[in-house]
Amino acid sequence: MIDIGVNLTNKRFQKDINEVIANAKQAGVSSMIITGTNLAESEAALQLAQNYPDYLFSTAGIHPHDADSFDKTSLNQLRSLAQDPSVKAIGECGLDFNRNYSTPAEQEYAFIEQLELAVELQLPVFMHERDANQRFIELLSPYVKQLPNAVLHCFTGDQFDLQRCLEIDLHIGITGWICDERRGAHLLELVKLIPANRLMIETDSPYLLPRSMRPKPKSSRNEPKYLPYIAQTIAHARQQNVEQFIEQTTQTSRAFFNIGRALTV
Template structure:
């Protein structure tokens, strides 16, 4: 299929160690280490220290997946925001981009990023689902967007499709989040 490189993204502290190990032994794999917002209630100071330690490895290309998820509220919102701030600052110290997770939290998430505007090192919005206005704010902060197969769901994604059409090609990535978010007609 012509795939030359895989970027493997961590979810929690255990998967940070695993993706870093995988990237050390597989030359076609790069790692992204960080703590997902769903894990915010369980994240400890030593976990952030471990993310920083792993983040210094050359095979680790970014910090994440970090951000805010208010869809299910599986973690306290204040803990999510605290951890998001910490990981943004960590990425800045390491001069690494960030992989952003945003679900039903767009306004607060972009406000947090704007608070850090001077220290941001860019990155990508994983599974971008925003509208044109959100896209414009993300691009202004130096981010790219990654779109999943859900962009093909014509009945629900008119605003997303409009944003994707407006995105400069050099800031647009295509992703998979297998087995979820498959394109139509493979949904479900």
């Protein structure tokens, strides 16, 4: 199975990154895509991916939280990073009108520039959206047919949001949010509506530890080794055989990110 969104450059992994990766392999995670959220993290993600060729891959992008730092120099640096074959997508990019760490105007500018870069380089986009679905769809729609692929990662929206995403052929990433009875229970029904060839799975580690895991891990840090639990939760919600579901999402993720069969683990 492939974890399409993991923040392995986060400081919470600094002391035991090699062990975290080894545990993921042991748990059956066959590849991971390390998320780039700003220039420094995108560079670090690429460096880490290069240390584990054919197992780790990365994205290069600037998150809407950091959109206030985006300029033409940033764009050129992302373009340079994306030349490396280990970089499999542009992002994490998009809109976040929930926290607005950057102004909506700054977010929209950074998002559009990264969409245009993805079209130029013919790379998929790895996207973020919170409380901005309508504007997100409006900005993205003109680019969708020009892009090789596009995924809204860590989907947490409602059925209307999901339908708008599927209408423009987006892929959907589901995280351990679905395991949170306080705010993610609605996803147990919504995942049934996602076509098999549009659904991918992720942990978004170290965030979003699945709350329903038993026994509950001692640490609040989420890890890629918990991806099988997320896969099992989604498969059961979709009334699918777990092994078949994992195989489907793995094939979908390989095709989306243009990666071959990973090293045997």
